[in-house]
Amino acid sequence: MPARSPYLPYLLIAPSILFLAVFFLWPFAQTVVMAFTVDGQTSTGNFARMAADLNFWPAMGNTFALVIVVVPLQVALALTMAVMIQKMTTGRDIVLWIWTIPLGISDLAAGLAWLAILSNNGYFNTVLFHLGIISGPTGWLSYETPLTLFFAVVVAEVWRATALVFVILVAGLQLIPKEYAEAAEVFGASPWQRFRHVTLPLLKPSLQSALILRTVLAFEVFAVAYALGGRNIPILVGEAYTWMNANQNTGVAAAYAGVVLLVSLASTIVWLRVIRVRREHLP
Amino acid sequence: MADIQIDRIVKAFGTVVALEEVRLDVPDGEFLALLGPSGCGKTTLLRIIAGLETQTSGRVRIGGRDVSDLxxxxxxxxxxxxNYAVFPHMTVAENIGFGLRMRGDDAATVRAAVGRAAELLKMTPYLDRYPSKLSGGQRQRVAVARALAVEPAVLLMDEPLSNLDALLRLEMRAELKAVLREAGTTTLYVTHDQTEAMGLADRIAVMEKGRIVQIDRPAALYRHPRTRFVGGFVGTPPMNFIPVVAAGGRAMIGPLAVQAPVRDGPVLMGVRAEDLDLTDDDGAAPLMVRVTEPMGSHLLVTGEAAGVTVRAMAPADADLPAGRPVGFRPRPERVVWMDPESGQALEMRA
Known part of the structure; x- marks a missing residue:
């Protein structure tokens, strides 16, 4: 074999570095510059304007509320589903396939599908009407019904993105050697004790990855909320979109993007601290 | 403290029968080894007794209590x-105390039992360590301590030493024997290593293809294998099986006549390497030496006689180069006779 050049590894990762630089780092730097520029002058004016905007605090509140409700719900659901599927012997693959279908659907398409279900004349109301629960078209998604709109977004998000957490946890569960569960079983652990004292601690790394990924993505929630409620439910990324397109103000849009970035970073740090993964405590 | 009764246990995986009506009684306090090659069903049997696998039919009773469906x-x-299955996210002390904590013993009881078990297995200095900081041998000590801490009625061991290197295995073997004798726990020990089974067990059950073919004390198993398989599997080197044909109650190996267990027909003479006396006298059975291996205490001679490979032991300083013809005489009282068709031992006719 010919001697390897010491430059080879750098050469091999160069394309991906170049790709990241052109399509990620450069736009990122530009966004930061845009956020701090007003009429060609360096300024914090965009942030002041953003904070003073009528929709800013509702958007902040809604986004946080969505994250706080959706993420724990998804993790609890995904964990239950993942543990259930571990116990299956026949038909496991089919259930796995069905449960991960939402992964392959774009978030806007998912939002539109739920819109078809939950709109005034949608499937949900048709069913309610036939059951005699409602007497005619009823709005769930208007600005007059913020609570039902909020929960419509929660339901759609849970349906759409739980599969992501689910696949990470299934992969994580499969990494845990089955001897640990067997040892726990032999030494008297009940199914719940086995889950609590053996499975859950050994699943920490996957749980941490899933929580970080899901929380960051939840702060970026947009298409589903936009499809279901438009601006009736203001959210951070939605506001950035509005400032960019409707208001043609890239500066304030960039300021919103900056806020989303900071919030995502902060949440990542929180999860790294809350769920401490110690490599030497893993198999 | 309890005995184990295994009553006609059958295990089938689809059409493959892993265990065929296995019966086994292990009296209270006995150390019994389940010995056999891989795939013979010994681990499946152990896992059925543990309840980790469900039998197709048959019952398991521990201390007289039917546990088959528990x-x-x-x-x-x-x-x-x-592979120890010591929990990586718990300290040595937490691991040893796991069983006691699961059944809800109070902290003081757990601490006392952990202390005793750790002392017994010499793990006291490591109680606060995590398993990743332990060697393989130490992890196995933790696994044994965890098992003894709950003072079980029955202890099951599944090839516990096979992941350790040879020297450590020898050391652990002796220690395990001492510790378990002291504890007096009924123990079922699965292994494919016949030296381990011989060294540790009160009795050995040899398994072949889903059946127990012989249960005996180690010495008896070695001296009187009931089948050709047992003779070949137990002992190193394996027992020699020399095919001979009896005529008028006597069989000839070259010029050597031996008394046969049947009047006429083919029989197999089973004899251990150390029970063949090598000699140069003319009346002995001829052996063509192929390889000699100095084993330190003796010389292992591999050669050919009556068309089969025959191994014999010679003094360490014997002069036996490859290619030298030599003669051997089996010690008649050490010979076992087998039916060449069935591989079953034959009784010597008086």
Missing amino acids: PPRRRALAMVFQ
């Missing part, structure tokens, strides 16, 4: 796994 945690037993 989950593992209700069977009052403990197990040591081949």
Whole structure:
């Protein structure tokens, strides 16, 4: 074999570095510059304007509320589903396939599908009407019904993105050697004790990855909320979109993007601290 | 403290029968080894006793109690796994105390039992360590301590030493024997290593293809294998099987006449390497030496006689180069006779 050049590894990762630089780092730097520029002058004016905007605090509140409700719900659901599927012997693959279908659907398409279900004349109301629960078209998604709109977004998000957490946890569960569960079983652990004292601690790394990924993505929630409620439910990324397109103000849009970035970073740090993964405590 | 009764256990995986009506009684306090090659069903049998696998039919009784349909945690037993299965996220002390904590013993009781078990297995200095900081041998000590801490009625061990290197295995073997004798726990020990089984067990059950072919004390098993398989599997080197044909109650190997167990027909003479006396006298059976291996204490001679490979032992300083013809005489009282068709031992006719 010919001697390897010491430059080879750098050469091999160069394309991906170049790709990241052109399509990620450069736009990122530009966004930061845009956020701090007003009429060609360096300024914090965009942030002041953003904070003073009528929709800013509702958007902040809604986004946080969505994250706080959706993420724990998804993790609890995904964990239950993942543990259930571990116990299956026949038909496991089919259930796995069905449960991960939402992964392959774009978030806007998912939002539109739920819109078809939950709109005034949608499937949900048709069913309610036939059951005699409602007497005619009823709005769930208007600005007059913020609570039902909020929960419509929660339901759609849970349906759409739980599969992501689910696949990470299934992969994580499969990494845990089955001897640990067997040892726990032999030494008297009940199914719940086995889950609590053996499975859950050994699943920490996957749980941490899933929580970080899901929380960051939840702060970026947009298409589903936009499809279901438009601006009736203001959210951070939605506001950035509005400032960019409707208001043609890239500066304030960039300021919103900056806020989303900071919030995502902060949440990542929180999860790294809350769920401490110690490599030497893993198999 | 309890005995184990295994009553006609059958295990089938689809059409493959892993265990065929296995019966086995292990009296209270006995150390019994389940010995056999891989795939013989010994681990499946152990896992059925533990409750980790469900039998197709048959019953398991521990201390007179039918546990066949109980989950593992209700069977009052403990197990040591081949790859230890020591929990990586718990300290040594937490691992040893796991079984006691699960059944809800109070902290003081757990601490006392952990202390005793750790002392017994010499793990006291490591109680606060995590398993990743332990060697393989130490992890296995933790696994044994965890099993003994719950003072189980029955202890099951599944090839517990096979992941250790040779020297450590020898050391652990002796220690395990001492510790378990002291504890007096009924122990079922699965292994494919016949030296381990011989060294540790009160009795050995040899398994072949889903059946127990012989249960005996180690010495008896070695001296009187009931089948050709047992003779070949137990002991190193394996027992020699020399095909001879009896005529008028006598069989000839070259010029050597031996008394046969049947009047006429083919029989197999089973004889251990150390029970063949090598000699140069003319009346002995001829052996063509192919290889000699100095083993330190003796010389292992591999040669050919009557068309089969025959191994014999010679003094360490014997002069036996390859290609030299030599003669051998089996010690008649050490010979076992087998039916060449069935591989079953034959009784010597008086």
